Structure formats: structure tokens, C-alpha cells
Amino acid sequence: MIVGVPKEVKQDEYRVAMVPAGVEELTRAGHTVLIQSGAGAGSGISDDQYAATGAQIVSNDAEVWARADLIVKVKEPMPSEWPHMRAGQTVFTYFHFAADRHLTEAVLKSGITAIAYETIRDAKGTLPLLTPMSEVAGRMSIQEGAKYLERPFDGRGILLAGVPGVPPATVSVIGAGVVGANAARVAAGLGANVFILDVNLDRLRYIDDVMPQNVTTVFSNRLNIRECLQFSDLVIGAVLIPGAKAPNLVTRDDLKYMLPRAVVIDVAIDQGGCFETSRPTTHANPTYIVDDIVHYCVTNMPGAVGRTSTYALTNVTLPYAMQLASKGPERAVKESPALLAGVNIKAGKVTNQAVAETFGLECVPAV
Ligand SMILES: NC(=O)C1=CN([C@@H]2O[C@H](COP(=O)(O)OP(=O)(O)OC[C@H]3O[C@@H](n4cnc5c(N)ncnc54)[C@H](O)[C@@H]3O)[C@@H](O)[C@H]2O)C=CC1
Numbered sequence: 470m471i472v473g474v475p476k477e478v479k480q481d482e483y484r485v486a487m488v489p490a491g492v493e494e495l496t497r498a499g500h501t502v503l504i505q506s507g508a509g510a511g512s513g514i515s516d517d518q519y520a521a522t523g524a525q526i527v528s529n530d531a532e533v534w535a536r537a538d539l540i541v542k543v544k545e546p547m548p549s550e551w552p553h554m555r556a557g558q559t560v561f562t563y564f565h566f567a568a569d570r571h572l573t574e575a576v577l578k579s580g581i582t583a584i585a586y587e588t589i590r591d592a593k594g595t596l597p598l599l600t601p602m603s604e605v606a607g608r609m610s611i612q613e614g615a616k617y618l619e620r621p622f623d624g625r626g627i628l629l630a631g632v633p634g635v636p637p638a639t640v641s642v643i644g645a646g647v648v649g650a651n652a653a654r655v656a657a658g659l660g661a662n663v664f665i666l667d668v669n670l671d672r673l674r675y676i677d678d679v680m681p682q683n684v685t686t687v688f689s690n691r692l693n694i695r696e697c698l699q700f701s702d703l704v705i706g707a708v709l710i711p712g713a714k715a716p717n718l719v720t721r722d723d724l725k726y727m728l729p730r731a732v733v734i735d736v737a738i739d740q741g742g743c744f745e746t747s748r749p750t751t752h753a754n755p756t757y758i759v760d761d762i763v764h765y766c767v768t769n770m771p772g773a774v775g776r777t778s779t780y781a782l783t784n785v786t787l788p789y790a791m792q793l794a795s796k797g798p799e800r801a802v803k804e805s806p807a808l809l810a811g812v813n814i815k816a817g818k819v820t821n822q823a824v825a826e827t828f829g830l831e832c833v834p835a836v
Pocket residue numbers: 587599600602603606643644645646647648649666667668669672689707708709710715716718735736737738739740767768769770771
């Protein structure tokens with residue numbers, strides 16, 4: 470099979486979907502791998518390194534898309550890439566359809582099979598292709614939050630750790646999954662007072678068991694969220710209902726309960742965000758202010774630490790890319806319940822229930 474890896478075109482996206490070790494495994498199995506020239510540069514990987522493991526270096530993205538049966542990417546196809554998608558092709562990447570009607574319509578029209586990293590589910594019930602990027606984004610959320618709490622970045626002028634004689638900051642994390650747990654651990658490590666909320670009590674029991682003393686678990690409901698908003702310097706949005714649009718847990722009206730120039734990092738923005746006032750931003754222009762609250766809503770946070778993120782991502786995507794290439798997408802999806810859960814759109818039809826419900830479309834089985 471011909472596997473194509475285009476250079477990412479999303480703004481400030483420095484990840485690449487395959488590393489030389491992946492090229493080596495695919496070519497050893499008899500596949501052809503096309504890498505767009507410069508695709509690895511943001512992660513410190515040169516064309517020569519790819520070529521040394523058997524890749525064909527291709528000068529432009531149009532050729533990669535035109536020749537490849539299987540496209541492996543990181544971020545959802547951007548509008549400039551939509552004309553390249555064609556019926557019969559399989560595209561394996563993050564899509565986050567529920568947050569983007571236009572993308573959903575473009576993919577439906579193209580006739581491709583869209584296998585979304587973020588809904589692949591393994592036998593343990595976890596989302597193995599989302600987990601490493603959630604680990605990155607969860608840890609980064611505190612680093613970014615600490616920065617935007619600084620006064621020159623419009624924040625409250627609070628040091629997360631405090632100093633002797635001056636108390637540390639208070640951080641609330643809504644959602645205690647992978648992003649939430651990683652955010653809580655880093656914030657607690659810096660000495661902040663941390664509150665972490667979830668609707669899953671078993672998850673809160675686990676968090677309570679493994680986190681340090683300065684992390685307090687709170688059941689997530691409207692009243693408790695509003696109470697946490699009142700004393701938090703930094704709030705992290707980290708909820709997920711797989712495939713679906715994120716629920717709006719904090720309304721614009723709720724912002725009036727927050728401390729002036731508190732910071733919101735809405736990591737869940739890739740699924741639409743869990744603050745009513747969230748809208749997607751970029752690393753180049755990451756924040757904006759609504760009602761005196763600083764909002765940070767970057768949809769590709771791990772893209773900024775491309776080297777760490779590329780290796781963390783490709784460690785988990787390669788085994789699935791190998792299955793798709795070696796068996797062909799049709800058979801690979803039939804034989805793997807995990808891959809089947811990843812098929813969101815196939816040949817012009819939505820095959821993921823949550824995506825179909827978001828847009829009021831019919832959902833058909835993927836096989
Ligand atoms: N902006 C970015 O660059 C990135 C965004 N993400 C996104 O972060 C979000 C979270 O991802 P993960 O932590 O991996 O998901 P996860 O599935 O591990 O955790 C989500 C948690 O939200 C909880 N939850 C659901 N409804 C809730 C409610 N009403 N109140 C409180 N908690 C609730 C769930 O019980 C679960 O524990 C996803 O949208 C993911 O795509 C992940 C990586 C990068």
C-alpha cells in the first residue's frame with residue numbers, strides 16, 4: 470500500500486505523523502511511504518533521516534494526497550487540504566468533527582473513510598490515541614496558565630507556588646480524566662491548592678488515592694463548579710464525552726463569580742470547549758479577554774512541543790497504521806473493534822453516533 474505523510478498545515482503545528490522508525494517498519498513490510506519534504510522539520514527530523522529508512526521524499530502535498538491510498542496526519546484536514554481528499558482514500562488523523570460542521574460537510578462530500586484518532590477505543594475502554602496528547606496538554610495547561618497569570622500577559626499577577634508568608638494560587642480542574650489528572654499533578658507539584666471535579670465517582674476515588682494532599686476531589690455539578698469558580702485563580706477545562714461536542718459547564722453569566730483577571734485554559738476546545746465564552750485560538754495569538762477573564766483556547770496545544778509530542782503520538786499510532794496498511798482499511802476495521810470505533814465517516818455517511826447526533830444526521834454502521 471502507498472502511505473502518505475503530508476506536512477501539517479495548521480498554524481504553529483510542529484508535529485509530524487510518522488518518525489523514521491515508523492517508515493522503517495512500513496517499508497520493511499513492503500509498503501511505500503511518501504513523506505512531504507520538510508514534514509519533520511518542526512520536530513527536528515530531516516528529509517535525509519526519512520530517506521535513510523526507505524521513505525520517498527515528495528516535494529509537495531498535492532502529490533502526497535494524489536498518490537497515497539492511506540494518508541496519516543496529525544491534525545484535521547485544513548480547508549486548503551479539502552480539495553485533495555478523494556473517494557476511496559482513508560485518512561487517519563485527529564478530526565474532532567463535533568466541533569466543526571464545515572469540516573464534517575467537506576469530509577462527507579469527499580467520500581473518504583475518516584478514522585479519527587480521538588475515538589479509537591481499546592479493550593480496556595480507554596482512548597489510546599488521545600491519551601499521550603492529553604498527557605502533554607494536561608501538563609502544559611499549568612505551564613501556560615502560570616504564564617498567563619502573570620500581569621504582563623493580562624493575568625492577576627499571581628505566582629502559582631506562592632512564597633513563604635503569601636499563599637499559593639488556587640487551581641480548579643473540571644474533568645478528572647487524562648488531561649485533568651496531569652494538570653492536577655503538575656499544579657500540585659508547584660504547590661498550588663488544587664480542586665478537581667468529575668461526575669465519575671470511581672475516577673474521583675482513584676484521584677483521591679493517588680494525588681498529594683493539596684488536591685481535593687469535588688463532585689461535578691452546577692453548584693460546585695460555580696463555587697470553585699469564585700476562589701480560583703486558574704481554571705482548566707478538561708471534560709470529554711467521546712465524539713460529542715463538549716458540554717457547556719460554565720456560562721457567560723458564571724464569569725461574574727470569578728476573580729478579576731483569573732485565567733481559563735479550555736483544553737476541551739478541540740471538542741468545542743466547556744466554557745460558553747470559549748472560541749478556538751492559536752499559539753500565535755492564544756488568549757483573549759471576556760468580562761475581565763483571560764481565556765486560552767488553543768486547539769493544538771501539543772503542537773508547540775513538537776519533538777516530545779511527535780514521538781509520544783507516533784508510539785501509539787504506528788501499530789494501527791501498520792494494521793491499516795497491511796490488511797487494507799476494510800479488513801483491518803472488520804477485525805479490530807478499536808479501529809472500528811475510530812471510523813467516524815465512510816463514503817459520505819456518518820458512522821459515529823455522537824457525531825451524527827451533534828449534527829442531526831443519520832448514523833449508519835461502518836461495516
Ligand atoms: N486543546 C488541545 O490541544 C488538546 C485537547 N484535548 C482534549 O481534552 C479533552 C479531555 O481529554 P481527556 O482528558 O483525554 O479525556 P478523558 O476521557 O480522559 O477525561 C474526560 C473526563 O471528563 C469527565 N466528565 C464528563 N462530563 C463531565 C462533567 N459534566 N463534569 C466534570 N467532568 C466530566 C469524564 O468523566 C472524564 O473523566 C478532550 O476534548 C480532548 O480532545 C486533548 C489533548 C490536546
